[in-house]
């Protein structure tokens with residue numbers, strides 16, 4: 001007997017899908033370019049547990065909902081229906097296929113709010129479930145991807161797939177007047193944001209494949225670009241320095257051994273072909289991989305070629321932690337998909353500001369928040385792929 005059809009009408013399921021979609025959106029900046037998805041396990045028409053895709057590379061919503069149902073104390077024999085805003089995946093990605101977990105859980109009915117937009121995957125998950133004997137209902141219009149995760153539709157569009165490049169998150173800090181460097185007497189002339197925001201950055205680093213910076217930041221700030229406690233990861237992000245003329249010092253902190261509780265990804269330095277071979281060898285001896293990228297753009301590295309390099313190296317989600325020179329070129333080149341802007345409670349400061357760029361930027365799904373004493377703006381950019 002199909003309990004769902006007896007106990008829940010289409011309207012109630014639609015309302016549940018809409019609610020799951022709204023709640024899933026709270027995680028959008030942590031999962032992009034993956035879609036934000038919500039799922040619920042039902043027993044006799046009642047919601048037993050909900051789950052959401054909460055971080056990039058982490059468990060999908062269906063898996064989280066099944067785990068929460070397990071923890072709820074309601075016996076699995078009573079779970080009859082799984083409601084999910086997007087068709088469950090049927091392929092091995094960063095996680096195993098959700099359809100297998102749904103079948104293994106003994107669920108009999110699956111209600112789906114939207115089909116997978118990728119033509120290669122569309123309908124595959126549903127066919128797998130039906131072949132395993134489950135009943136599948138598609139109720140479209142309540143958890144529309146255009147509203148919940150339009151960035152995902154652009155990311156899976158033919159245009160983007162034809163020109164592959166990583167998803168780029170630009171993160172920077174500014175003073176209250178928009179400067180990217182604090183006054184000399186504040187934060188050793190380097191830190192604008194609070195320890196709370198710096199901790200958030202460590203978590204963000206743990207959820208990307210690579211961190212990109214410019215040699216200007218290496219020379220001025222000497223950053224480590226590592227993941228440190230309380231953030232953790234088994235896959236520390238690669239550290240990539242854009243350094244056309246190999247000015248990176250061989251004794252900089254990027255080459256320091258990680259401290260206890262710290263993990264450090266490999267260092268790659270991207271330069272122009274024909275850069276000084278002595279510097280090249282010295283940086284390799286210090287522990288870096290040095291790679292030449294083809295193009296040149298007003299004497300800097302050409303960012304389109306950098307993006308191609310990153311994609312070909314397998315980096316899909318990338319964090320840009322750079323100074324104003326590289327940041328502006330990335331932003332104005334239309335190569336940033338998502339921003340995180342932290343404004344610290346610091347007056348004045350020096351150096352260039354990106355305030356003019358911000359005034360004109362086409363920000364989408366903007367969210368304002370607080371982190372300690374800092375204000376934080378997260379947003380997607382309307383990028384034309």
Ligand SMILES: NC(=O)c1ccc[n+]([C@@H]2O[C@H](COP(=O)([O-])OP(=O)(O)OC[C@H]3O[C@@H](n4cnc5c(N)ncnc54)[C@H](OP(=O)(O)O)[C@@H]3O)[C@@H](O)[C@H]2O)c1
Pocket residue numbers: 171172173174179180181189190192213214215216217218220221242243244245246247297299300301302303321322323324325326327329351
């Ligand atoms: N507030 C923040 O969030 C934040 C973050 C980081 C740094 N900073 C501050 O920024 C200052 C350093 O600024 P910066 O602008 O020199 O640092 P940057 O933007 O990190 O590095 C700039 C350098 O990157 C290299 N580069 C390679 N390809 C490039 C391209 N296509 N476009 C632009 N640059 C390219 C260039 O050197 P080559 O031509 O030699 O390759 C360029 O001089 C420091 O004061 C630091 O404290 C602030």
